[in-house]
């Protein structure tokens with residue numbers, strides 16, 4: 208983390224967990240534990256939890272995000288949620304391109320690019336997820352693959368909107384597996400992401416970009432990962448569902 212150049216952001220990705228009542232309870236437990244954070248704190252909750260979460264977090268330092276948005280502003284897309292709908296509610300962040308959306312729901316680099324564009328157009332901050340599978344890492348194509356994912360997703364993103372983009376490096380093999388990238392592995396790929404952004408927008412813009420690591424980040428390994436130059440925060444799955452664990456990660460990012 209380089210605090211003089213960029214903001215540290217710890218975001219929980221609750222995935223498909225917690226009913227609205229459970230969301231309210233988890234936030235009630237989490238909020239006092241993260242109230243003194245010296246980093247940005249976000250909870251990305253299921254769509255139906257958004258009203259309860261926004262209400263619970265109102266007036267606090269915790270911001271609310273969604274986990275996906277559609278790329279059109281409205282239309283005949285049964286079951287989908289558009290970015291302007293989220294923005295109107297007071298949602299400030301949205302995850303795009305999570306590997307679970309890419310794997311199970313047909314998201315491609317192209318639709319991820321479209322979703323990010325829609326999110327930015329609606330005034331949201333996009334948390335753009337990229338990362339390689341185990342097979343791709345073994346093939347030695349991690350750097351090229353991640354650079355390609357970044358380049359495609361950022362197509363059409365204006366330089367003045369880049370401050371509303373957070374990159375999240377999430378190696379697919381580390382998500383929900385208990386396997387964590389080593390701090391060196393995480394730093395290396397986050398560095399590749401920063402270089403890629405520098406090639407598109409220049410060194411200064413890249414230096415100000417927040418890049419998170421995600422993949423079995425927890426209360427124990429957070430400090431070591433966050434100590435790395437290019438790791439500016441975390442996108443937290445499982446550990447964000449336990450208030451004490453999430454708060455410990457926020458504390459690690461606040462030191």
Ligand code: 13P
Nearest residue numbers: 220382383422423444445
């Ligand atoms: P886990 O922290 O459960 O591995 O999930 C990471 C993730 O996918 C966050 O988006």
